Amino acid sequence: MADHALNPALRxxxxxxxxxxxxxNPSILDQHGHGESHHPSRPPAAVAFVETEEVLVQVVRLxxxxxxxMVAFGAGTSIEGQLQCVEGGLCIDFSRMNxxxxxxxxxxxxxxEPGVTREQLNQHLRDQGLFFPVDPxxxxxxxxxxxxxxxxxxTLRYGGMKHNVLSLHAVLxxxxxxxxxxxxxxxxxxxxxxxxxxxxxxxxxxxxxxxxKLYGIPEQVLAARVCFPSxxxxxxxxxxxxxxxxxxxxxxxxxxxxxxxxxxxxQTDYPQRPTLFMEFHGSDAVVTEQAxxxxxxxEENGGEAFISATSEEEKKxxxxxxxxxxxxxxxxxxxxxxxVTDVCVPISRLADCIDATQADxxxxxxxxxxxxxxxxxxxxxxxxxxxxxxxxxxxxxxINQRLIARAHEMGGTCTGEHGIxxxxxxxxxxxxxxxxxxxxxxxxxxxxxxxxxxxxxxF
Amino acid sequence: MADHALNPALRxxxxxxxxxxxxxNPSILDQHGHGESHHPSRPPAAVAFVETEEVLVQVVRLxxxxxxxMVAFGAGTSIEGQLQCVEGGLCIDFSRMNxxxxxxxxxxxxxxEPGVTREQLNQHLRDQGLFFPVDPxxxxxxxxxxxxxxxxxxTLRYGGMKHNVLSLHAVLxxxxxxxxxxxxxxxxxxxxxxxxxxxxxxxxxxxxxxxxKLYGIPEQVLAARVCFPSxxxxxxxxxxxxxxxxxxxxxxxxxxxxxxxxxxxxQTDYPQRPTLFMEFHGSDAVVTEQAxxxxxxxEENGGEAFISATSEEEKKxxxxxxxxxxxxxxxxxxxxxxxVTDVCVPISRLADCIDATQADxxxxxxxxxxxxxxxxxxxxxxxxxxxxxxxxxxxxxxINQRLIARAHEMGGTCTGEHGIxxxxxxxxxxxxxxxxxxxxxxxxxxxxxxxxxxxxxxF
Numbered sequence: 001m002a003d004h005a006l007n008p009a010l011r012x013x014x015x016x017x018x019x020x021x022x023x024x025n026p027s028i029l030d031q032h033g034h035g036e037s038h039h040p041s042r043p044p045a046a047v048a049f050v051e052t053e054e055v056l057v058q059v060v061r062l063x064x065x066x067x068x069x070m071v072a073f074g075a076g077t078s079i080e081g082q083l084q085c086v087e088g089g090l091c092i093d094f095s096r097m098n099x100x101x102x103x104x105x106x107x108x109x110x111x112x113e114p115g116v117t118r119e120q121l122n123q124h125l126r127d128q129g130l131f132f133p134v135d136p137x138x139x140x141x142x143x144x145x146x147x148x149x150x151x152x153x154x155t156l157r158y159g160g161m162k163h164n165v166l167s168l169h170a171v172l173x174x175x176x177x178x179x180x181x182x183x184x185x186x187x188x189x190x191x192x193x194x195x196x197x198x199x200x201x202x203x204x205x206x207x208x209x210x211x212x213k214l215y216g217i218p219e220q221v222l223a224a225r226v227c228f229p230s231x232x233x234x235x236x237x238x239x240x241x242x243x244x245x246x247x248x249x250x251x252x253x254x255x256x257x258x259x260x261x262x263x264x265x266x267q268t269d270y271p272q273r274p275t276l277f278m279e280f281h282g283s284d285a286v287v288t289e290q291a292x293x294x295x296x297x298x299e300e301n302g303g304e305a306f307i308s309a310t311s312e313e314e315k316k317x318x319x320x321x322x323x324x325x326x327x328x329x330x331x332x333x334x335x336x337x338x339x340v341t342d343v344c345v346p347i348s349r350l351a352d353c354i355d356a357t358q359a360d361x362x363x364x365x366x367x368x369x370x371x372x373x374x375x376x377x378x379x380x381x382x383x384x385x386x387x388x389x390x391x392x393x394x395x396x397x398x399i400n401q402r403l404i405a406r407a408h409e410m411g412g413t414c415t416g417e418h419g420i421x422x423x424x425x426x427x428x429x430x431x432x433x434x435x436x437x438x439x440x441x442x443x444x445x446x447x448x449x450x451x452x453x454x455x456x457x458x459f
Numbered sequence: 460m461a462d463h464a465l466n467p468a469l470r471x472x473x474x475x476x477x478x479x480x481x482x483x484n485p486s487i488l489d490q491h492g493h494g495e496s497h498h499p500s501r502p503p504a505a506v507a508f509v510e511t512e513e514v515l516v517q518v519v520r521l522x523x524x525x526x527x528x529m530v531a532f533g534a535g536t537s538i539e540g541q542l543q544c545v546e547g548g549l550c551i552d553f554s555r556m557n558x559x560x561x562x563x564x565x566x567x568x569x570x571x572e573p574g575v576t577r578e579q580l581n582q583h584l585r586d587q588g589l590f591f592p593v594d595p596x597x598x599x600x601x602x603x604x605x606x607x608x609x610x611x612x613x614t615l616r617y618g619g620m621k622h623n624v625l626s627l628h629a630v631l632x633x634x635x636x637x638x639x640x641x642x643x644x645x646x647x648x649x650x651x652x653x654x655x656x657x658x659x660x661x662x663x664x665x666x667x668x669x670x671x672k673l674y675g676i677p678e679q680v681l682a683a684r685v686c687f688p689s690x691x692x693x694x695x696x697x698x699x700x701x702x703x704x705x706x707x708x709x710x711x712x713x714x715x716x717x718x719x720x721x722x723x724x725x726q727t728d729y730p731q732r733p734t735l736f737m738e739f740h741g742s743d744a745v746v747t748e749q750a751x752x753x754x755x756x757x758e759e760n761g762g763e764a765f766i767s768a769t770s771e772e773e774k775k776x777x778x779x780x781x782x783x784x785x786x787x788x789x790x791x792x793x794x795x796x797x798x799v800t801d802v803c804v805p806i807s808r809l810a811d812c813i814d815a816t817q818a819d820x821x822x823x824x825x826x827x828x829x830x831x832x833x834x835x836x837x838x839x840x841x842x843x844x845x846x847x848x849x850x851x852x853x854x855x856x857x858i859n860q861r862l863i864a865r866a867h868e869m870g871g872t873c874t875g876e877h878g879i880x881x882x883x884x885x886x887x888x889x890x891x892x893x894x895x896x897x898x899x900x901x902x903x904x905x906x907x908x909x910x911x912x913x914x915x916x917x918f
Binding site for chain 1: 563564565566567568607608610614618619621622631635636637638639641642643644645646647648649650651652654655657658659663674675698701702703704706741742744745748803804805806807835836837866869870871872873874875876877878879883886887890891892894895896898899901902903904905906917918
């Protein structure tokens, strides 16, 4: 820590600028040194709570003058060590920069500050019959979701963040502000800086304003769940549904182990069997037709007890299991912290990948919940490991190493949605190769030559 | 030209490598000095016809050793001067690198070489019940479509190129090959180099292999056309359809002047009135429902004679007008070359933008066809100007200048789909500002420090 204390001149300048919005309170520092994952906390030397773009720019200029690292912090929900201040420096907390600046129903878009959370936005939109679909589970900040290219249960239909950002303001390491994209639905004007910033994990620029696509709340939303004799049968169903081209909006798997954890955690009584959860969005006629098609594909694969729901209450109950799976898995182990894998493979290889992974877990005598955005070919093993249990941590690391090798062999990726952060730097190199990662590093060098923005991440 | 002749040592090395696949035939050179637009031809010093990635890499390494510019050429259909060899050098023609390497029906994707054209791909896919949707009108090469982030009539439903490229191979200016993205449907592994290359107009890397998303041919495709009393009524209909959230797959406008040109050019008898052309994709029940909804929205806005079609023959006839509008407009003027505007605005401003543009044309006493991907907020004025008619060229430039200023004022962009090339460099600067364009230039500098790849374009 001492090595990483702020330069006194910088500290004085930040105090003059921010007053009580600059904090060095140890518990605040610790809270800003980590996300929701197992990576050990690496606190900053100070936290700046910014409320406007103007103040943000001044903070960045001061840090640049003093060659001080800056790490952006939204809601603290990232899980690959994106928030760890490995070189100390200043954490810039965006949670108070949380105004919804515009909602444009006629253009189906909105403009928000980065600290707005997705639940806050959807609450605000509800009365206008609109919603923002990207749902990573956690109530993340939209700035954080841009930075990690978040996706989730609805990505199958609506895409992830990169498909839903129209334009951005970003403050560069030198304090300059760039404006990317436009309010038009499409543009071919120069390099796609929007997409370069989406998923850059705070290493290229600090997101200070976001224009997002919105969608009309569908006339009808039908949710369904169906149990299968085995995970393999459930996944073969997913492959058939995707290959059929059915326009399903959510398609999620929970294995028996996940549902057991959920039942314990939530006092529910879901059947403890491999289960697909689905959702269909559209007109009444359309969702009825789609659900019927899905049901027949499920039944061909041994699916049983297909249950559907359209009332808010029933749907809420149905999705409750999926939304609580992560926290239920954590609760399985006293003092457990989340340690989550994140491979994504081409859909035709998904059953092979999950089968081999299950066999690997069995060989290690482990029962680990498997949940996934299976329609996208993306699934997670939800390990829960106490911070001091090095043996179980190493075991999880070995299993993940084999899992990622398996995904790579199948043409997949080490991370479908969680990003690289600290946790997957070596896997990025395996996946892309030195030449490609060197190009990423050259882009970083071009945009942040002093390596002040979230140093030590990605590569 | 003489200034731009190849260095003799480079020429010898390329001849040794390529034999007859290196050409300096003047008509070949001239043909490679331009696309389909008004920009004067700027031929290369030589054209290399490459057939494999290995040969491409060798060609690039030789050019780099001799500090010689390289310009990629696909089907020659770009229209903002992307192909002009403004510093001479070598044109690399990809048209013979046109193998379809893989079709993976189970994963709804394929792998192609850059010289494959979209019609070639769709011909190849038809028997498997699959198609690739992006349709810019011309039978462009897929490498060229990646390079310009092409989009078109189906972008409303399926997105443009950036939404449909899974992964790329690209050869950098130094001859290194990078591999971006993966075969998985999503990935958060490092910076999004795929999207950076899509739309980079050959200035960052030469696309040497493309993995594309595919789609199942819809069970039913219903096409429809409907006439309106005025362009304003037609555009208000589009706004209502988009705001309603109707899942229309194509939504195109042709004004009376366009249909007059088409009727003359094709000996057809379309009503010479502002007309919307639409298409709906899905199951029988879904498209019937969608078309009925569209029809009632059209009628509320004064739409008349709503005609729909599902047979191949009728649909072909219906879309004939749209597909021939560009060539019909050119044919209006003897020896005319295309000079096409390309603004895209937020949908709520589309009627205002088109109304003001029509008034501007009237004030200049001009009848210029207006066609557009209006569902995206994108429309074109199809000027046809003989190359030596400087007065009409200047008039078109003035009108375009005012049109782009109008689009910018409305939050839109100077180019929805044609890119920057030579023609829109100053407008890019107006749209993005110096700071943002400087970041683009810094990325170019990082990836191509000798400025060998398509020099003089974008900025």
